[in-house]
Amino acid sequence: MRKRQLGNLEVSSIGLGCMGMSFGYGPASDAKEMTRLIHSAIDRGVTFFDTAEVYGPFTNEELVGEALQPFRNKVVIATKFGFDLQGTRPTGLDSRPEHIKEAVEGSLKRLKIESIDLYYQHRVDPDVPIEEVAGAMQDLIREGKIKHWGLSEASVSTIRRAHKVQPLAAVQSEYSMMWRQPEENLLPALEELNIGFVPFSPLGKGFLTGSVDQNTTFDSSDFRSIVPRFKPENLKANQTLIELVQQIAANKKATSAQIALAWVLAQKPWIVPIPGTRKLERLEENLGAADIELTSEELRDLNKELSKIEIAGERYPAEHEKKIDK
Numbered sequence: 503m504r505k506r507q508l509g510n511l512e513v514s515s516i517g518l519g520c521m522g523m524s525f526g527y528g529p530a531s532d533a534k535e536m537t538r539l540i541h542s543a544i545d546r547g548v549t550f551f552d553t554a555e556v557y558g559p560f561t562n563e564e565l566v567g568e569a570l571q572p573f574r575n576k577v578v579i580a581t582k583f584g585f586d587l588q589g590t591r592p593t594g595l596d597s598r599p600e601h602i603k604e605a606v607e608g609s610l611k612r613l614k615i616e617s618i619d620l621y622y623q624h625r626v627d628p629d630v631p632i633e634e635v636a637g638a639m640q641d642l643i644r645e646g647k648i649k650h651w652g653l654s655e656a657s658v659s660t661i662r663r664a665h666k667v668q669p670l671a672a673v674q675s676e677y678s679m680m681w682r683q684p685e686e687n688l689l690p691a692l693e694e695l696n697i698g699f700v701p702f703s704p705l706g707k708g709f710l711t712g713s714v715d716q717n718t719t720f721d722s723s724d725f726r727s728i729v730p731r732f733k734p735e736n737l738k739a740n741q742t743l744i745e746l747v748q749q750i751a752a753n754k755k756a757t758s759a760q761i762a763l764a765w766v767l768a769q770k771p772w773i774v775p776i777p778g779t780r781k782l783e784r785l786e787e788n789l790g791a792a793d794i795e796l797t798s799e800e801l802r803d804l805n806k807e808l809s810k811i812e813i814a815g816e817r818y819p820a821e822h823e824k825k826i827d828k
């Protein structure tokens with residue numbers, strides 16, 4: 503698979519989001535099976551793996567650390583800090599430097615590594631100035647505990663302030679045909695600052711693959727059970743988008759998932775999506791997107807059609823959206 507640059511960090515052009523293996527999309531999957539899936543991703547050229555201490559909490563890092571141990575020198579591991587995980591459930595944000603310094607030790611231990619390749623602040627903490635967080639990252643880089651750092655769902659002004667103290671390699675935020683807000687201010691700023699972009703939920707949490715419709719039900723352990731966009735009436739309203747993606751897929755002899763990912767990849771050469779899956783055939787399908795090229799004409803026509811479609815339903819429940827740095 504071809505490589506892309508996130509700042510000075512080189513990774514495969516498509517990464518693997520590992521969250522759903524332990525968290526967010528129903529009960530945790532079998533660890534042995536997920537280990538085989540991660541190894542299959544490596545066999546197919548994936549060198550970029552995404553996890554976070556809050557996924558589980560902790561169990562996803564343990565799974566990823568164990569699975570990647572034999573391949574340590576061939577892969578880039580990204581993880582995230584920033585939630586208060588004292589209790590059994592994350593209760594709030596905590597990016598105080600003293601907390602970060604404890605969190606990094608836990609992640610290093612669970613991932614069985616001596617240095618984290620890419621360490622993101624998972625959510626901006628309104629109680630801690632970003633300069634203090636960037637200062638803590640600078641210390642961790644000097645100590646060799648992390649190699650690069652990034653922010654997730656951060657505003658452009660926060661990114662600029664952070665980047666001045668300690669340059670960022672990447673920003674991770676939601677981006678897909680269903681959520682195009684990053685195009686307004688975020689992507690131009692990242693281009694200017696030479697910071698890479700890692701879109702999460704590039705498949706619209708599965709919706710863009712066409713495998714979800716108004717009759718799909720979600721278990722209470724599946725985050726989508728509380729996401730407005732996944733309410734039956736919104737799933738129904740958003741089928742227009744699926745129809746458009748399916749039409750393009752048929753023209754390009756590809757699948758809907760592949761078109762969703764090829765569209766993200768075509769936006770900028772410094773964008774690296776991290777689709778998540780727990781199934782080998784879907785992993786293979788998703789990686790096939792790296793070989794699909796949308797010409798500038800195809801992209802222009804597709805974007806024109808996309809701009810006519812209004813997406814129904816919020817991407818997050820209100821209390822989650824409140825945590826997003828604006």
Ligand SMILES: NC(=O)c1ccc[n+]([C@@H]2O[C@H](COP(=O)([O-])OP(=O)(O)OC[C@H]3O[C@@H](n4cnc5c(N)ncnc54)[C@H](OP(=O)(O)O)[C@@H]3O)[C@@H](O)[C@H]2O)c1
Binds near residue numbers: 704
């Ligand atoms: N920074 C953040 O705040 C943040 C937030 C969310 C996610 N993330 C990261 O981003 C990664 C990806 O995001 P995501 O998992 O939320 O969303 P996603 O990649 O858009 O979609 C994942 C969903 O799509 C399904 N899927 C995957 N490939 C498919 C295919 N070819 N056909 C049909 N269904 C398919 C998966 O089901 P199966 O697993 O059953 O295949 C899963 O339900 C996560 O793993 C995580 O590492 C970060």
